[in-house]
Amino acid sequence: MELFPYPPRPHQADFVRTVERTMLANGHLVVESGTGTGKTVCALTGALQAALATGRKVLYLTRTNSQERQVILEVRRINEKAPVFGVALQGRQGTCPLIRRDKELSAGTPDELSRICQDKRRRVLEGRSGGCRFFKGLQDLDMEGFVDRCRQTLPTAEELIDQCDALNICPHEVMKELAKEARVVAAPYAYFFVPFIRNSLLDWMGCPMEDVLLIIDEAHNLPDYTREIESFQLSRYMLEMVRKETEEFGDPDISKGVGLNDLCEGCSKLLEEALRDYLIDEDGLVPPSFLEEGLMSAFTCTSRSLQAMAKLVMEQGEVIREARFAQGRLPRSYTHSLGAFLSYWFSLDEECYVKLVVGGENPCLKAYCIDPVVTTSALLGCGGSLHMSGTLAPLNEYRDSIGLPMDTALVSFPSPFPKENRRVFYVQDVSTKYEEMQSSPEMVEAMEDHVVQVCNGVRRNTVVFFPSYALMDRFLADGVSRRISRKVHVEERGMAQLELMDVVTQFKRAAPEGQVLFAVMGGRISEGIDFPEEELEVAVVVGIPYPRPTAKQKALMHFYELRFHRGWEYTVKGPAIRKLLQAIGRLIRTERDVGAALVLDRRISQFGDRLDLVPTEHPLQDIQAFFRERGR
Ligand code: SF4
Incomplete structure (x- = not known):
């Protein structure tokens, strides 16, 4: 724990030591660890202690820029205990000033952009016209001095891009230089899982695969990401x-x-x-x-x-x-x-x-x-790997589906937040099971009535999570939003990121009086937005997000049935509960948060091993009583 930069909370010392021990033994580790467990800093500390002891490097893979930023912020804290240099990498689309300013170029693939960049650099080196002026700017830069300043300040990717823009130099080339010097490199998944990018990255980092200790954050995304x-x-x-x-x-x-x-x-x-x-x-x-x-x-x-x-x-x-x-x-x-x-x-x-x-x-x-191992087999060449997420269980399913060895350590760390601050109710009179919805037209009406009753009766910020856009559209077409006496925001299909963030911000600002947001499970809101404290207090979950029985889905199930005899568990039940837990997990982001969820599907009772469930016949009254009981 010598590098851990905070007073450790319960389980954190155990987390750090488990990571360090596994990495020192060149092993693989799968960890489920919920919000508030401090998984970024625990993972980094454990991996860094192993990396420093053995002269290796840590590669931390993330899905979003904000996770990358978090990695650098934690490296800064660790750096206060012992000098550690970290850098965050981003692709040319986000870093190259020429590409950022050109609409056509910004639609380029990494392969296409790499080709353009290569030519522009070559022109500079050969003294020909048409070269890149930001690359040329690097020739006058005191790179050693610049790297030294970065060692002191540990800039995030965004800060580094701003600094390079101010100096008219190429941020992408600077990031490559810094990767050579860094002990910790944070990068998007593609940097490891796309072979030609991985080869470049290892080159920049100046180390072979076996000297890379890999951390994969939000790992529940990895199987689908690599399949795609x-x-x-x-x-x-x-x-x-x-x-x-x-x-x-x-x-x-x-x-x-x-x-x-x-x-x-x-x-x-x-x-x-x-x-x-x-x-x-x-x-x-x-x-x-x-x-x-x-x-x-x-x-x-x-x-x-x-x-x-x-x-x-x-x-x-x-x-x-x-x-x-x-x-x-x-x-x-x-x-x-x-x-x-x-x-x-x-x-x-x-x-x-x-x-x-x-x-x-x-x-x-x-x-x-259908088999992610086509891509993830590259993991086995690393010096060790840690795969972590708040929703990864069953952990053996994850291990099997990405082809980790059978001796991979599987560990869960419990949430540090008081259990009594969250209650999950469910009603037994409705279900989104296809056959039941077909045979009983009143089923959707009954679910709509539950949504309207809770949204009108509990004046707190409420998200209604749908298993699909199709069902959300049905609710909207039936006029449910008009029956709700509060403003209803909607996460629409294919919304641009800025537009989506605008909707989220408006909704968050409505606390504490409370407004309503319709969102889909598995979407950007249910998987990626934090709603601390009163920004979200009630979640209504309209049915279980089982995958649709498409040909693709059936092929996946068949594949896992043949390989592990667990087709249903691995491809239907597991993904559904992970999406559901991600959605309900939005309620509690800090130890002060209090939240109630209502699941509108009697089939939820089969997930009693993953959630403490309370059946209710009077959801509105029970939710109100819960908040009174918690002093809210
Ligand atoms: S050298 Fe840098 S700024 Fe120039 S084209 Fe390549 S990525 Fe863009």
Whole structure:
């Protein structure tokens, strides 16, 4: 505990020692530790003590910039006990002044931006025109002096960007320099889980993988995050853009008598056919050889010649990228994406992927990665790893799904907040079970009545959490917000971050008189916003957020059933309770907080092992009595 910068609270010494011991033994550790346990500082202290003892470095992966900031603030406190240097990294989109000021560039992928940046740096080094002036500015900088000042002040990423802007130098290059010197590097997930970015990062940090002690914060996101980065798709929009590229850059033959446009046309027809024949509700399974056989029959060719065509399409895409790049545009080519898609799709490992057709505004064929281990196996090369979140249980499920070894330590630290400050009620007269809602139209009305009664009867800030936008829309269409006598704010689909924060701020300001906010479970509000004290006192949860039985979901369940014989637990029950706990967890963020939750679904009783539940027939009266009892 020599580096721990605060008087330790219950369980913190244990937390720190467990992390240190595991990292010293090059092991892996999965920790569930709720709000208020001080998990950032405990994890950092334990990992740093191990890193300093063995000459290694700590890489702390976060999902958001505010978590990254928290890491640096804790490093500052630790630095008061012993000199420790830490830096927070962010991608070029957030750091590069050229990209931040250019709308087209700011939509670039890391790969595209890296290419632009590389060229601009090379021009400076070769003394050619068109180089980057912020990179050039670095040539006159006393880098050693700058690094020394950073050692003293330990700036957050935002502070560092401001300082670099003031000096007209590139923050991204400065961050790379600092990473070399730093003992702690905080970075977004992509820095480790996207292989080409990971290789660059290790290079900047100047250490091999086995010298990296990894901390993954909010780790409950990791399985889905890694599945998504390994998945790829071909959409109607992409095919339309390929057609446009043939108009601008030509329509070369990619096989005897087959032009790029013909291939594009063939893919479009097959996409529409898949939508017609396999789509059920929002997605559908596509037979594994559907696309390959369809194209072979359309062009009377073999599977080998299809592979050759895909290669030629990629080559044409590369020509387009170069041409755009030469015009000073983003080096993007949808033709290249088409070639890459076909090439991967034809050679897919069918144990780890399923082939889907997905509906919606921009329908697509999608290769969905069901096994996160395709990406997370890289973790095993580290010198040790800690995976932590407030909602990670069952911990063995997490360990299995990302492929950690069986001897991984699994530990839970209890919440330090008084248990009696939160009460979770549930009613037994309603359920959001699909069949019940279909057979009983009064079911939704009964839930709406509960929501209206609580929102009108308890004059405290209240969030109503829905399992889906569809159910929230139904409540709004039925006029529920008009029946509530307080202002109702709504988290809308696809809201821009600034707009969302505006809604949240208005809602928070309404405390203590209280307003109402409709939000979805699994969304940005239920998973990422803190509402301390009176900013949130009541949560009404409209049903359990079980995943919809889509083809993708069924494929996941089948995969985990085959591999662990726990398909339902790992892919339905586990994710649902984590979302629910995240939502209810918004109520209590400090030891002074008092909050009541009401769950409108009798099926919640099966989660009695995770939540202390109190059945109620009179929710309004019981919630009011709870606040009186707590002296509020
Ligand atoms: S050197 Fe820095 S400022 Fe210049 S293009 Fe690259 S990231 Fe942007």
